[in-house]
Amino acid sequence: MLCSDLFFELINPRAFDMRLLFLGDVMGRAGRSAISEHLPKLRQEWRLDFVVINGENATNGAGLSGDHAKLLFDAGADCVTLGDHAFDQKEMLGFIEREPRILRPLNFAKTAPGQGARLFTAQNGRKVLVTQVLGQVFMKRAFGDPFSAVDLVLRNHPLGGQADAIVVDMHCEATSEKMGMGHFCDGRASVVVGTHTHVPTGDAQILPGGTAYLTDAGMCGDYNSVIGMEKAEPLRRFVTGMSKGRFTPAMGEATLSGLFVETDDQTGRAKTVRMIRHGGRLQAAIP
Numbered sequence: 148m149l150c151s152d153l154f155f156e157l158i159n160p161r162a163f164d165m166r167l168l169f170l171g172d173v174m175g176r177a178g179r180s181a182i183s184e185h186l187p188k189l190r191q192e193w194r195l196d197f198v199v200i201n202g203e204n205a206t207n208g209a210g211l212s213g214d215h216a217k218l219l220f221d222a223g224a225d226c227v228t229l230g231d232h233a234f235d236q237k238e239m240l241g242f243i244e245r246e247p248r249i250l251r252p253l254n255f256a257k258t259a260p261g262q263g264a265r266l267f268t269a270q271n272g273r274k275v276l277v278t279q280v281l282g283q284v285f286m287k288r289a290f291g292d293p294f295s296a297v298d299l300v301l302r303n304h305p306l307g308g309q310a311d312a313i314v315v316d317m318h319c320e321a322t323s324e325k326m327g328m329g330h331f332c333d334g335r336a337s338v339v340v341g342t343h344t345h346v347p348t349g350d351a352q353i354l355p356g357g358t359a360y361l362t363d364a365g366m367c368g369d370y371n372s373v374i375g376m377e378k379a380e381p382l383r384r385f386v387t388g389m390s391k392g393r394f395t396p397a398m399g400e401a402t403l404s405g406l407f408v409e410t411d412d413q414t415g416r417a418k419t420v421r422m423i424r425h426g427g428r429l430q431a432a433i434p
C-alpha cells in the first residue's frame with residue numbers, strides 16, 4: 148500500500164467498509180468465459196474485498212468439476228457455493244473435501260461431504276462467514292428445514308463478533324420463501340441473496356435491520372436462452388409436451404449478474420446495495 152493510500156484510508160472511514168460481490172449461478176462455458184474475462188478486472192476496478200460465486204451449473208449446466216472450480220478461483224472468487232446440483236459432477240464428492248472454499252447447501256443431506264457454512268479470512272484480514280441453504284417450496288426433493296439450519300449458524304457466529312460480514316445464499320424456487328429468509332436473517336446477516344431461478348429480480352434493498360437483500364441474483368450466462376439453456380428443447384417440451392433431446396447450455400455471450408454490497412465494518416450491516424449486470428445482453432448496472 149502506498150503512503151498516500153494509507154493516509155486516504157485514515158482520513159476517510161468509508162475506506163474501511165467491506166466491499167462484497169455476489170454473482171449468481173454460472174451457466175456452462177458461456178458463464179465461465181465471462182467470469183474469466185471480466186472478474187479479474189472488476190475485482191480491481193471495484194476494489195472488491197470478497198467475492199462469492201454460485202457455481203452449481205458451471206460444468207455443462209449441471210454441477211461443477213474440479214477444473215472449473217479452479218477456473219472460478221483463479222478468476223477471483225474467494226468462495227464458491229453450489230445448490231441442488233451440487234454433486235451432479237461426481238468428482239465433486241471428493242473434490243469438495245480437499246477444497247474448503249467450496250460450500251454445498253447446509254441442509255443438503257446429513258451424509259453429504261463438504262461443509263455448508265465456513266468462516267473465511269478476506270485478503271484484508273477481516274472474517275466473512277458464508278452459508279448456503281436450500282428451500283423447501285417447489286423443489287424436486289424434500290430438504291431439511293432451512294430456517295432452523297441458518298438460525299443455528301447465525302447464533303454461533305454473531306455479526307460484528309466472530310464475523311465482520313455474513314453472506315447467506317438462499318437457493319430455492321419460491322420468491323416468498325426467499326423473502327421469508329431475508330426477513331428471518333434481517334440484522335443478523337450482511338447479505339441474503341437468492342439463487343437457483345437464473346432470472347434476476349429487481350428488488351435489491353436494505354431491510355429495516357440492515358441486511359442487504361435481493362430475491363434472485365440471476366445467472367452468469369447467455370440470456371438469449373431459457374434460463375441458460377438453448378431454447379429449442381425447452382420450447383419443444385413446453386409446446387408439444389414431449390422431449391426429443393437433452394438440455395444444453397446456450398453459448399452466446401454471457402451477462403454477469405449479481406449483487407454488490409458495502410458493509411459497515413463496525414456493525415457488519417449493509418450500507419449500500421446495487422444490482423450488478425455486466426456484459427452480454429442485459430442492460431448494464433454497476434456499483
Ligand SMILES: [Fe+2]
Pocket residue numbers: 203230231232318342343
Ligand atoms: Fe439450483
Ligand SMILES: [Fe+2]
Pocket residue numbers: 172203204230343344345
Ligand atoms: Fe442454478
